[in-house]
Amino acid sequence: MAADIDLSRSRPVPQGDPREAWVRYALDARVMAVRGPGRWTVPRGLTFREWVRGDYHCSPTLDDLDYRLTTLFPPVRPRGSYLELRMIDAQPGPDWIVPVVVAAALFDDPVAAERARAALEPLWHRAAAADLNLRAATAALQDEPIARAAASCFAAAREAQTDPAIAAAVDDFAESYVTRGRTRADDLVGATG
Incomplete structure (x- = not known):
């Protein structure tokens, strides 16, 4: 069950304006992994918001953001022009x-x-x-x-x-x-x- 995953990445997206709620969700969920050449690191407790603000030894790239969005598992996940119903x-x-x-x-x-x-x-x-x-x-x-x-x-x-x-x-x-x-x-x- 997705609830066994880090709750910051698997809980429902909060109510509110859908775009703003999704952006907040994506920024505030903890980073699952940072991909690097030949190795991946798992920074404890680092959110994407903190990473963007410079709280990690490297800056995220657009590719990091794209990968990041694939690691978020709310019950309903926006996927471009449609909603993915995870069940x-x-x-x-x-x-x-x-x-x-x-x-x-x-x-x-x-x-x-x-x-x-x-x-x-x-x-x-x-x-x-x-x-x-x-x-x-x-x-x-x-x-x-x-x-x-x-x-x-x-x-x-x-x-x-x-x-x-x-x-x-x-x-x-x-x-x-x-x-x-x-x-x-x-x-x-x-x-x-």
């Missing part, structure tokens, strides 16, 4: 399509987006993004407010679907997991328990 590649088999379809519907369909906003609004009033991320990663759909919001978001995304095969995939996933308050982790625990 999608964790879905087995063909189920990867479900988070793609749900996210696309909630971003692109105005009705689904408004329903998702309304479902998520109560969560934002009571917790910061990092707190919600931790609750989602640990309690998941056993957390009743998160479970209600997830069910509403899945229903909104499902109603936005016009392709019967895609709608069926969303329905199957929602029935197997969301409406039952289960996650893929429950399958893994059941297989080993």
